[in-house]
Amino acid sequence: MKKTLKRLIVDFQERTLPERVPRDLEFPLDSHKIISLIGVRRAGKTSVLQHAITQLRNTIDSRRIVYLNFEDDRLDSLGIDDLVFILEAYYELYPDQRQEKTYWFFDEIQNIQSWEKFIRRMHDTEKSQIFITGSSAKLLSSELATSLRGRTIAYEIFPFSFTEYLRYHDIRINLHSSDSCSWIKHHFEHYLRHGGFAECFEQSDDLERRILRDYLDLIVYRDIIDRFGVTNRALLKHLIKYLFANPATLVSFNKLYNDFRSQGFKLSRDTLADYFSYLNDAYAAFSIPIFRDSIQEEQRNPKKVYIIDNGYKRLYDAFTNQDLGKLLENLVFLHLRRQTRDIYYVKQQYEVDFFALGNLYNVSVTLEKPETRHREIRALEEAMTSLKLKQSFLLTSDHEETISAATGTIHVRPVWKWLCGG
Incomplete structure (x- = not known):
């Protein structure tokens, strides 16, 4: 395993990273905290990390920067007891760096069970700045806050915002310019219906749908079914179809439970609530409560449900042009x-x-x-x-x-x- 780790470390250090479109997100490159970047799959967490690495390479020796992606199939067998090999591999490569501050970038680290124990120990004992990413809201949970005991600051990454989308297309924002406003409105029409996943930009409709379908399959199988042991896959997929076809909709889980039962699904109210919480954990869907003075009042009322990207609505609803209100x-x-x-x-x-x-x-x-x-x-x-x-x-x-x-x-x-x- 150490041989594999050494190769991954050196190969990345020798790579020339592609230019990235700067995102509207700022986080410190030097702090006393572990920097956590969390968001839905394919929102651009890796690109944000690599942009930060490019910035660091302008000021420090690239040997002091280590990047590992835990979705690399060469790391599939890595477990919590093997994580110590990462440090051993690095210091065997660069023994002269033990007294230098090292910058560690761990991508999709939630794939390693109990990873936070290693990160906590590393943060406490090594002269290091640590950055981690994950496709799960669990990285923001109370369990993580307890396990890292205030050592981390979390930043959320979403698909491209509209201003980031305009930056990608090299559109200048000047609201006092008629020319600029014309280009902004032109691009807004596409962004409104197709969303902000960068890989889908400038693709044909068919290819865009295939890309989004692959993204959704990753969320369903990797972030929900595998992680939470979901057994009723048909119910989960039906819930996703309902939510993604009907964003910006008031949802009563009691009514939804009765509707699904009438369609022949075997489920409990708790199962339905659990499945929705899994979608929230994976940053696929969100809900907002009614504004009330008490939590009990909030819970008694329906919630409004939204989805991570407008492009997903097109997978389930062929008539999005007639539903501009929900998209807006x-x-x-x-x-x-x-x-x-x-x-x-x-x-x-x-x-x-x-x-x-x-x-x-x-x-x-x-x-x-x-x-x-x-x-x-x-x-x-x-x-x-x-x-x-x-x-x-x-x-x-x-x-x-x-x-x-x-x-x-x-x-x-x-x-x-x-x-x-x-």
């Missing part, structure tokens, strides 16, 4: 989720889509119909009064204005512009 709302959720986990919907007499970061947000494709405009404004006014807020946001496909209401100011903005900071 899912994009707004993802933009907010990149900034905070504390997101709610508000419902009193009327419903507001999001309450997050101290602001209210409603999403509507258009305000052309008077009844739609009245409904959206009325809901925001009610919530602004209840929450004592002086402003809110009404996000649309392409309408912009400022509404002075009795309760405060409602900023009407196109989603594409809002995503660009306008």
